[in-house]
Amino acid sequence: MAGGSEFISINPSLNREVFKLGGKSLLECYQCGSCTAVCPLAEELNVSFRRAIRYTQLGVEEKILGDISPWSCNLHGDCTDSCPRGASPSEILAAIRRYQANKYDWTGLARWWNNSSLTAKILTYLAFFAISLLFYFGIYWQKILQFASTGKLVILSELLIPVVAVFVVALVILAPSGYRAYRFMIKDKKKEVGFFKSLKLIANFFIKLETESMGVPHKRDRILEHVLILVGLGLFILLAIIYLVFPKFFEFEIISKALIYIASLSLLIGVGSPLTKRLMASEKTHWYYKKFRHPTDWMSLITLFPVALMALLVFVFYDLSMILYAYIAFALLLIFLIPFLLLEFAFGKHTHWLYKIIAYYVGARTGYFRGD
Amino acid sequence: MSSVLIVGGGVAGIQAALDLAEQGIEVYLVDKAPSVGGKMAYLDKTFPTLDCASCILAPKMAALLRYPNIKLIMNSEVLEVSGRAGNFRVKILKKPTYVDWSKCNGCGVCTEKCPTKVPNEYNMGLSQRRAIYIMFPQAVPKRAIIDAEHCIRLNPPPKAKEKAKGPLCGVCERNCPTKAIRYDQQPEIIDLNVAAIIIATGMELYDPKNLPELGYGKHQNVYTNLEFERLVSATGPTNGEIVRKSDGKHPRKIAWIQCVGSRDVRFNHYCSAYCCMAATKQAILAKEHLPNVECTVYYMDIRAFGKGFNEFLERAKKEFGVRYIRGKVRIDEIPESKNLKIVYEDTAESYLKTEEYDMVVLSMAVTPNSKLSIPLELAEGGFIKLKNPYLDPVSTTIEGIFVVGAVAGAKDIPDSVTEASAAAARAALIAKRLACPTPEVVK
Numbered sequence: 001m002a003g004g005s006e007f008i009s010i011n012p013s014l015n016r017e018v019f020k021l022g023g024k025s026l027l028e029c030y031q032c033g034s035c036t037a038v039c040p041l042a043e044e045l046n047v048s049f050r051r052a053i054r055y056t057q058l059g060v061e062e063k064i065l066g067d068i069s070p071w072s073c074n075l076h077g078d079c080t081d082s083c084p085r086g087a088s089p090s091e092i093l094a095a096i097r098r099y100q101a102n103k104y105d106w107t108g109l110a111r112w113w114n115n116s117s118l119t120a121k122i123l124t125y126l127a128f129f130a131i132s133l134l135f136y137f138g139i140y141w142q143k144i145l146q147f148a149s150t151g152k153l154v155i156l157s158e159l160l161i162p163v164v165a166v167f168v169v170a171l172v173i174l175a176p177s178g179y180r181a182y183r184f185m186i187k188d189k190k191k192e193v194g195f196f197k198s199l200k201l202i203a204n205f206f207i208k209l210e211t212e213s214m215g216v217p218h219k220r221d222r223i224l225e226h227v228l229i230l231v232g233l234g235l236f237i238l239l240a241i242i243y244l245v246f247p248k249f250f251e252f253e254i255i256s257k258a259l260i261y262i263a264s265l266s267l268l269i270g271v272g273s274p275l276t277k278r279l280m281a282s283e284k285t286h287w288y289y290k291k292f293r294h295p296t297d298w299m300s301l302i303t304l305f306p307v308a309l310m311a312l313l314v315f316v317f318y319d320l321s322m323i324l325y326a327y328i329a330f331a332l333l334l335i336f337l338i339p340f341l342l343l344e345f346a347f348g349k350h351t352h353w354l355y356k357i358i359a360y361y362v363g364a365r366t367g368y369f370r371g372d
Numbered sequence: 373m374s375s376v377l378i379v380g381g382g383v384a385g386i387q388a389a390l391d392l393a394e395q396g397i398e399v400y401l402v403d404k405a406p407s408v409g410g411k412m413a414y415l416d417k418t419f420p421t422l423d424c425a426s427c428i429l430a431p432k433m434a435a436l437l438r439y440p441n442i443k444l445i446m447n448s449e450v451l452e453v454s455g456r457a458g459n460f461r462v463k464i465l466k467k468p469t470y471v472d473w474s475k476c477n478g479c480g481v482c483t484e485k486c487p488t489k490v491p492n493e494y495n496m497g498l499s500q501r502r503a504i505y506i507m508f509p510q511a512v513p514k515r516a517i518i519d520a521e522h523c524i525r526l527n528p529p530p531k532a533k534e535k536a537k538g539p540l541c542g543v544c545e546r547n548c549p550t551k552a553i554r555y556d557q558q559p560e561i562i563d564l565n566v567a568a569i570i571i572a573t574g575m576e577l578y579d580p581k582n583l584p585e586l587g588y589g590k591h592q593n594v595y596t597n598l599e600f601e602r603l604v605s606a607t608g609p610t611n612g613e614i615v616r617k618s619d620g621k622h623p624r625k626i627a628w629i630q631c632v633g634s635r636d637v638r639f640n641h642y643c644s645a646y647c648c649m650a651a652t653k654q655a656i657l658a659k660e661h662l663p664n665v666e667c668t669v670y671y672m673d674i675r676a677f678g679k680g681f682n683e684f685l686e687r688a689k690k691e692f693g694v695r696y697i698r699g700k701v702r703i704d705e706i707p708e709s710k711n712l713k714i715v716y717e718d719t720a721e722s723y724l725k726t727e728e729y730d731m732v733v734l735s736m737a738v739t740p741n742s743k744l745s746i747p748l749e750l751a752e753g754g755f756i757k758l759k760n761p762y763l764d765p766v767s768t769t770i771e772g773i774f775v776v777g778a779v780a781g782a783k784d785i786p787d788s789v790t791e792a793s794a795a796a797a798r799a800a801l802i803a804k805r806l807a808c809p810t811p812e813v814v815k
């Protein structure tokens with residue numbers, strides 16, 4: 001193998017940890033490589049999922065920490081269908097990802113959050129929720145009543161401040177983790193491709209992959225849901241920034257309202273659809289979701305769903321002229337956002353946006369994309 | 373002195389029959405096919421010595437006819453078994469062949485004159501036979517049989533039946549020099565009384581269509597290993613010339629895919645035991661037929677466990693330049709050329725690679741022919757359960773019924789023959805009343 005020190009240290013507890021993080025079938029693998037052969041990504045990327053699984057079995061932690069292949073996995077699950085050992089390679093990769101994220105996180109909280117059970121997660125979430133609920137209604141209740149009496153939904157910046165602060169805190173927490181991830185991933189690799197060419201490679205890769213996946217119903221649905229969530233979240237962040245910087249934009253009521261409705265509806269559908277499928281999953285319908293049942297998969301949706309619901313309710317109430325309810329819904333939206341940002345966004349499954357971007361960037365710069 | 377029934381006339385059944393007959397015991401050999409020979413009769417060469425399969429098998433098959441105490445009951449099935457060791461009552465259904473075998477001399481005139489063409493099972497459907505046919509040139513007994521399903525006389529097409537006044541066709545009856553054709557032959561029930569039974573029903577290939585990622589049936593140039601065996605065989609559909617189904621050209625690159633359906637929790641858990649060596653043998657045969665062909669074997673593990681097997685493998689690598697690559701594959705067809713693109717991870721290098729081949733051969737798993745009318749216990753994988761796999765490896769859970777060959781567990785020819793002789797010795801003890809088995813009634 002290229003690079004690295006002459007001696008490789010082994011972490012004997014690595015496979016136990018990955019097992020605990022959801023990679024239940026880790027030790028089933030006997031290295032036939034059929035997962036890589038059937039993977040739609042592997043033709044475009046110079047990655048070997050089998051190798052990542054092998055390193056995990058052996059406990060070669062230093063190879064695992066810098067491995068970008070788990071982050072390039074899109075959890076299609078084709079490998080699970082064709083595994084001769086009945087193992088679930090995509091689930092193992094998801095578990096390796098959790099392990100990597102735990103190690104990238106400098107606070108050590110991610111490790112606790114990812115390892116905890118669904119009950120512990122929900123209880124923690126509820127505790128955070130209760131705190132932010134008390135905080136909001138304790139401080140802002142009078143103001144909400146005051147605002148509501150104006151009959152307009154305009155003076156919101158004051159309410160936004162705590163959430164923006166929490167968002168900044170989450171980003172501050174994430175930034176060093178992201179840097180650590182970058183250091184781990186770039187280690188022992190050479191930058192071979194220029195910056196702009198690497199961006200082009202990533203774009204080409206995504207276009208090709210998404211076009212191919214659109215032919216398969218369950219993959220198409222997942223891509224659409226993911227795009228909806230991205231559009232919803234992205235639009236909301238954009239609108240919040242516009243609101244804080246250039247509030248006059250909201251005087252163009254039709255455009256701003258249309259944008260707000262698009263954002264909240266796409267977020268609601270993007271989160272609601274996989275959540276309902278996950279709840280209804282059986283052998284016959286939505287069997288795909290049977291493959292990924294780790295608590296973090298549930299929490300990422302459970303925490304985001306009320307946010308999406310409240311976002312929609314704010315403007316529904318506003319349009320029905322129920323201003324007080326609109327304010328309450330808005331306050332609830334922010335209340336739900338706080339535990340989401342502090343738990344899921346900073347430590348949970350949602351951190352994948354950061355690590356994935358870093359992994360793709362590192363991959364593109366170091367020649368992991370075959371590209372053409 | 374009582375008799376022994378052998379169910380299945382493959383190489384194991386033949387060996388057991390010969391061993392028993394030599395001791396003067398009366399043997400009934402039942403086979404569902406019109407000829408003995410079993411799966412070995414399909415093979416061109418055997419591993420690890422590359423001996424010609426029919427040169428080994430044909431003398432044994434012919435020897436069956438020399439013993440007056442061997443009765444061949446072809447084209448038949450066992451319906452019912454009752455009784456106990458030393459005294460089994462067996463009911464056998466002898467299906468009609470529509471040819472009086474006591475008169476037929478196997479001249480083959482009827483098979484030339486018959487107007488109906490049907491895919492030839494012996495060549496895995498790669499060539500055609502007539503509705504009246506002799507199973508293969510070395511068949512024992514070499515007798516003709518009418519395929520009632522395809523014969524115009526026995527199963528006339530509905531439209532022709534309405535038009536015609538009398539019976540249709542009848543070409544074989546008119547042309548038969550010995551007047552052996554009997555269109556009115558009926559199924560027959562044969563009752564036997566035997567002391568012991570040897571089950572040697574062997575195996576079938578697993579259905580490759582269960583593995584859609586390999587594209588068998590969808591891609592023209594993907595073959596099973598038994599099809600390829602017929603293709604290289606001199607008695608095969610092309611008289612031993614290796615050509616592609618799609619364009620009739622010689623392949624320049626052939627790939628073998630190992631463990632297709634075996635060692636796979638989705639299909640069969642067990643290792644099929646013969647395929648590593650069979651693929652190596654076929655790669656060598658391909659090299660002998662077409663010296664410029666490139667042969668590659670994709671494997672998960674190479675299991676060269678038997679005597680001379682590893683040397684055979686080394687010979688294939690060094691002398692014949694057969695490539696071995698560790699990795700499971702996916703097969704895509706290139707629509708223009710009908711070539712096959714193999715996508716695999718070279719697990720030695722951890723790198724996904726693609727390579728184009730003209731022909732792909734799937735080393736299929738075997739499944740036992742264990743759906744019998746005898747209430748025998750089955751073990752994992754559908755194989756017949758052995759009484760004691762270590763110390764009594766040919767006895768079933770019923771006293772006096774023995775099992776040999778691939779129906780007891782996937783195995784190759786030498787192992788099957790060894791077991792056959794062992795079972796013959798055990799059956800002879802019962803037949804000669806030297807052993808007194810504990811009475812155990814078969815329901």
